[in-house]
Amino acid sequence: MCLAIPTLIISIQGTTARAAIGGVERTISLALTPEAQVGEYVLVHTGFAISVVDEEEARETLRLLEEMATLYDEETLADEPGR
Amino acid sequence: MRYIDEFRRPQLARSLLATIEARSTRPVRFMEFCGGHTHAIFRYGLRQMLPPTVSLRSGPGCPVCVTANSDLDQALALARQSDVILATFGDMMRVPGSRGSLQMAKAKGADVRIVYSTLDALEMARLNPHRPVVFLGVGFETTAPTVAAAIVQAEAEGLENFTVLSLHKLTPPATRAILDAGEVRLSGIIGPGHVTTVVGSKAWEFVPHEYAIPCAVAGFEPVDILRAVAALVDMAESGRPAVANTYSRSVRPEGNRTALQLVDQVFEVNEANWRGLGPVPDSGLRIRSEYARFDAALTFPLHPGPTREPKGCRCGEVLRGTVEPPDCPLYRRTCTPARPIGPCMVSAEGVCAAWFRYGERP
Numbered sequence: 001m002c003l004a005i006p007t008l009i010i011s012i013q014g015t016t017a018r019a020a021i022g023g024v025e026r027t028i029s030l031a032l033t034p035e036a037q038v039g040e041y042v043l044v045h046t047g048f049a050i051s052v053v054d055e056e057e058a059r060e061t062l063r064l065l066e067e068m069a070t071l072y073d074e075e076t077l078a079d080e081p082g083r
Numbered sequence: 084m085r086y087i088d089e090f091r092r093p094q095l096a097r098s099l100l101a102t103i104e105a106r107s108t109r110p111v112r113f114m115e116f117c118g119g120h121t122h123a124i125f126r127y128g129l130r131q132m133l134p135p136t137v138s139l140r141s142g143p144g145c146p147v148c149v150t151a152n153s154d155l156d157q158a159l160a161l162a163r164q165s166d167v168i169l170a171t172f173g174d175m176m177r178v179p180g181s182r183g184s185l186q187m188a189k190a191k192g193a194d195v196r197i198v199y200s201t202l203d204a205l206e207m208a209r210l211n212p213h214r215p216v217v218f219l220g221v222g223f224e225t226t227a228p229t230v231a232a233a234i235v236q237a238e239a240e241g242l243e244n245f246t247v248l249s250l251h252k253l254t255p256p257a258t259r260a261i262l263d264a265g266e267v268r269l270s271g272i273i274g275p276g277h278v279t280t281v282v283g284s285k286a287w288e289f290v291p292h293e294y295a296i297p298c299a300v301a302g303f304e305p306v307d308i309l310r311a312v313a314a315l316v317d318m319a320e321s322g323r324p325a326v327a328n329t330y331s332r333s334v335r336p337e338g339n340r341t342a343l344q345l346v347d348q349v350f351e352v353n354e355a356n357w358r359g360l361g362p363v364p365d366s367g368l369r370i371r372s373e374y375a376r377f378d379a380a381l382t383f384p385l386h387p388g389p390t391r392e393p394k395g396c397r398c399g400e401v402l403r404g405t406v407e408p409p410d411c412p413l414y415r416r417t418c419t420p421a422r423p424i425g426p427c428m429v430s431a432e433g434v435c436a437a438w439f440r441y442g443e444r445p
Contacts, residue, residue: 054332072097
């Protein structure tokens with residue numbers, strides 16, 4: 001019940017929007033996220049957007065994780081004999 | 084970027100697991116509050132991947148499961164009123180109350196209808212102006228704003244046949260109740276990602292401040308959860324408990340102010356009765372007197388009679404995290420998803436359903 005799915009906003013009319021969830025379009029309410037814009041991703045819970053996904057934060061998280069993964073790969077390779 | 088696949092990459096999971104293993108020196112046990120997390124943890128087999136020093140324990144984060152039998156009976160009594168249309172989310176249908184489930188009531192002629200959103204229930208009220216439409220308000224802080232929005236909308240439209248039976252519950256007070264009871268030793272809390280999207284990560288500050296253990300708010304993809312576990316292990320090892328927000332693409336410290344304002348406008352905090360935890364102070368939401376005409380508990384004062392708990396069912400203890408599903412004598416024997424006896428086996432978010440569906444720890 002607390003699941004929410006990242007959904008792309010296609011168009012906005014007043015407090016509702018058309019949004020694409022896994023290729024399916026449906027109408028959602030923007031009553032809880034009036035700041036949402038077309039082209040942004042929102043998390044949708046039971047027909048309501050509950051937050052606008054912060055793309056910059058997502059990129060920064062992934063950048064940190066990738067940096068860590070690269071470091072891990074390098075260490076793993078360095079530890080293996082014969083390399 | 085679709086914000087899903089990126090957070091399922093095996094390479095990222097592997098390095099996080101290596102970090103956790105390298106950092107973890109002493110046994111720790113973290114509780115994931117949220118049923119969504121429980122299912123993700125089981126679905127991706129995360130328990131088995133973690134080093135033996137790190138264990139996870141499921142908490143009471145399934146709204147259907149924590150709904151007390153007395154409240155369920157109230158909903159059933161409502162559904163049996165002639166003329167009433169009871170609108171509910173699908174996962175409430177099969178939960179057994181003292182005398183049958185909503186599904187059984189429907190089979191006997193009650194008009195119980197599944198909705199995806201509170202907006203669907205409003206539409207039902209518009210289309211059936213001469214019949215009372217009652218929405219069964221079950222859910223945590225993620226759902227409450229959507230119900231508040233529906234009530235405000237109903238008032239604006241002058242919809243007089245729409246009411247809500249508010250059984251909403253609040254997660255931080257329940258977490259506090261579990262920590263206060265001290266029945267299960269916990270070294271940290273995995274904070275619910277979507278509840279915290281609404282309430283804000285500040286709502287969890289009491290965990291490190293008052294209980295001296297860390298809290299990491301997590302998203303729902305496997306990499307998100309491992310990142311939260313890594314943060315918890317790090318804080319537990321360093322002895323510096325704090326609130327870590329590892330779901331910053333959705334969670335902000337102050338939460339969703341629009342949603343919180345709506346909830347505050349329509350609801351006031353009251354004591355709620357939880358299955359497993361019993362009455363917990365300030366852990367529920369009651370409709371304010373200004374909106375009393377939308378309160379189904381006042382519109383339909385029903386007395387459904389004494390409650391009966393299913394014999395042998397250990398749902399309550401499972402919800403408190405004191406036992407795990409295989410410790411229940413009914414689990415897998417008489418209680419299965421096809422014939423559930425307790426709510427933890429019914430709901431898609433229930434702990435027993437997750438164990439049954441994805442298998443157990445070896």
